[in-house]
Amino acid sequence: MSSAIERVIQVVGSQSELARRLGITPQSVQQWVAAKHVPAKRVIAIERATGGKVSRREAAQPLGPVRHAGQCLGVVPGRAAGISGRG
Numbered sequence: 622m623s624s625a626i627e628r629v630i631q632v633v634g635s636q637s638e639l640a641r642r643l644g645i646t647p648q649s650v651q652q653w654v655a656a657k658h659v660p661a662k663r664v665i666a667i668e669r670a671t672g673g674k675v676s677r678r679e680a681a682q683p684l685g686p687v688r689h690a691g692q693c694l695g696v697v698p699g700r701a702a703g704i705s706g707r708g
Contacts, residue, residue, distance in 0.1 A: 624654075624658075625675070626653045626654055628679070629659070629670075632675055633670060636651060637650075639670065642670040643670055659681065663680075
């Protein structure tokens with residue numbers, strides 16, 4: 622599965638082009654690629670830089686669509702972790 626930053630780069634054409642559109646260094650973009658993460662403060666600019674082809678929500682996803690938190694943590698929906706419900 623590709624990361625959101627890889628999709629952004631695919632849409633704009635290159636890491637250098639993304640950096641140019643955002644007014645940042647190519648090294649910053651390379652750090653995002655290595656981390657497979659886009660800083661939250663850049664997601665709106667990325668949405669604009671891609672002409673909406675990558676939404677701010679999609680750009681904020683490190684490795685694809687987010688599942689329900691309970692699926693990731695083994696928590697039963699509607700029940701707090703560590704609370705048995707017994708008095």
